[in-house]
Amino acid sequence: MAENSGITNQRIPHNIIMEDRHHLTVSGVSDIDSFDEQSVVVYTEMGELTVKGNDLHINRLSLEMGELLVEGDIYALIYADKEERQSGGGFFSKVFR
Numbered sequence: 001m002a003e004n005s006g007i008t009n010q011r012i013p014h015n016i017i018m019e020d021r022h023h024l025t026v027s028g029v030s031d032i033d034s035f036d037e038q039s040v041v042v043y044t045e046m047g048e049l050t051v052k053g054n055d056l057h058i059n060r061l062s063l064e065m066g067e068l069l070v071e072g073d074i075y076a077l078i079y080a081d082k083e084e085r086q087s088g089g090g091f092f093s094k095v096f097r
Contacts, residue, residue: 015028
């Protein structure tokens, strides 16, 4: 069998950790679609995730590591089905075309 020259298609595990509804850490993030002070929309291995709240700020985003840190007053986490993800890509894929 041939090797893949060190290239792996390893999936990043998807986890969510919320502390006191003010600090949200999400792993398994593959792209970000949009963000403002009321919502952050990201693509994960488990589908599109929308974070809703007030005064939301992205404190850290690493697509290479698949990690996102959001702070603010969080009041909802909403998943859409994987199939609903549009093939157009997210915010950063549109910016860097």
